[in-house]
Amino acid sequence: MNSKNGLKLTVIGGGSSYTPEIIEGLIKRYDEFPVKDLYLVDIKQGQWKLEIVGGLAKRIVQEAGVDIRVHLTLNRKEAIKDADFIITQFRVGQLDARIRDEKIPLKYNCLGQETTGAGGMAKALRTIPVILDICKDIEELASNAWLINFTNPSGIITETVKKYTEIKCIGLCNVPVVMHNVSADILGLSRDDIYLDIVGLNHLVWGRDVIYQGESKIDDIIEGLISERKITVKNISDFPWEKDLIQSLKMLPCPYHKYYYNTAKILEAELIASKNEGTRGEVVKELEDFLFELYQNPSLREKPQELNERGGHYYSDAACELMSAIYNDKGDIHYLNVPNQETIASLPNDSVIERTCYVDSKGAHPLDCKELSPKIRGLIQVINDYEILAIEAGVHGDYDAAYQALLLHPLVESSVVKPLLDDIIRENIDYLPQFSLNS
Incomplete structure (x- = not known):
């Protein structure tokens, strides 16, 4: 990585509505993370979004007076070639596919959600062939690049990349950042003054402790939550946690x-919403x-404030901070999706976990982890096994693996698998070449 001529950053899914937040994050860190060329790349169907977002990106950069050249392209290979960092934030099938992911499970009285359960697996099956195709280009054209993934389901997609490619990949999610910020607010402290001992899987992670100046503050956090201080995100029903x-x-x-x-x-809330204002995808x-x-x-x-209502707030800023930590060998703390590598004794080493990590120029290093409590261990193991099977289904078009994955998942009723x-396969077949070949 050579900053003499500035860095090249590529955003795959550059026409995403989240992109202005990436621009803001890059401008904020320009002195320490000198991106010279920013490539926003998308597919033909998303060209109109790319042009709109790209135009705004150029205006934001110009207003800030920083020397970042913004390139808009549909040529993925051009965008990837010699990149230092690559961000993936794409959605295969766009929002219409998300809406199907939410509505199909509801037909069977199962939760409809885009990152877990039946809907999450549908999204994973569509996404896995695409991420592996992208990785072929990275291996050929930018083998030293860091891939920062927050394409959902982030844990499954990151694990697929780590298992089936040699690419340097780290997964990212905004949920631990939300947990961190809420904890700081409850304690009345600066967000820079605390860190969380988080452990689990993507979208299934617990904060076992909150540390301030070497002391545990988890009891204060629990008291704050009991007092109905909420911790939520835009796409999940907002009601208080039960005291017990x-x-x-x-x-x-x-x-x-x-x-x-x-x-x-x-x-119940999803079923009512789907008949009234619509599923979250429709909203x-x-x-x-x-x-x-x-x-x-x-x-x-x-960046307009209205973007904060989109539901993925903090994703992009966290990505910029992570890239800066790698580039500058900072040795600071982040919450990331990384291979287990003996961190959690009860999970396979090659499974991707979400964990508090130390980040330096060599990447992300999960902190040592005491044994999981029985309160959370079983659920983590079950969802981890679901993810392993979902990945095998997505990579190989294995119907039996997909069947067993859904059968394992606690949010799917076994009688309707x-x-x-x-x-799911019929409604998504245009995006499932691995199943088309096996049918």
């Missing part, structure tokens, strides 16, 4: 635990229409 749950857990939950700890309540589609209309305003020269899976 928090008291007995004695850990900081993540918002996605509501799917497991309050399944019936969340399912997001309307929000994105609004955002892209906003982005076209030639006088807009900064076959018709649910058949629906």
Whole structure:
């Protein structure tokens, strides 16, 4: 990595509505992370979004007065060639596919969610062939690049890359950042003054402790949560945690635990929403229409506050901070998706976990981890096994692996696995070449 002529950063899925946050993060860190060439790349179907977002990106950069050249392209190989860092933030099938991921499970009285359960597996099956194709280009054209992935389901996609390629890849999610920020707010402290001992899987992670000046503050966090200080994200129903749950857990939950700890309540809310305002995907589609209309305003020269309503707030800023930590050999703390490598004794070494990590120029190093509590160990193991099977299904088009993955998942009713899976494959077949070849 040579900064003499500045860095080359490539964003795959550059037409995403999240991209202005990446621009903001790069500008904020320009003196320490000198990106000279920023390539925003997308596919033909997303060209109109790329042009709109790219125009806004150029105006933001110009307004900030930093020397970043913004390139817009549909040529992925051109964008990847000789890149220092590559960010993946794409959605195969766009929001229409997400809406199907939410609606198909609801037909079978199962939770419809884009990153876990049946909907999450559908998204993984569509995404795995694409990420592996992208990785072929990276291996050929930018073998020394760091791939920062926050394409969902982030844990599954990161594990696929680590298992099936030689690429330097780290997965990222905004959920631990939300947990960190809420903890700081509860304690009335600066966000820079604390760090969390987090452990688990992507969207299934617990904060076992919150550390301030070497002292545990988890009891204060638990008290704050019991006092109805909420910890949630835009795409999950916002209701308080149950007092008994928090008291007995004695850990900081993540918002996605509501799917497991309050399944019936969340399912009821989803069914009602789907008949009224629509699924979360339908709501997001309307929000994105609004955002892209906003982005076209030639006088807009900064990231609009309305982007914070999109649901992935902090993703992009966390990505910029991570890249800077690697580039500058900072040796600081981040919450990341990385291979287990004996960190959690009860999981395979090549499974990707979400863990508090030390980051330097060599990448992310998960901190040592005491044995998991029985309160969380079983659920983590089950979802880890689901993810292993989902990856095998996605890579090889293995119907039996997909079937068994859904059968294992606690958010899928076992009696409907076959018709649910058949629906998923039929409705997504245009994006599932691995199943088309095996049919």
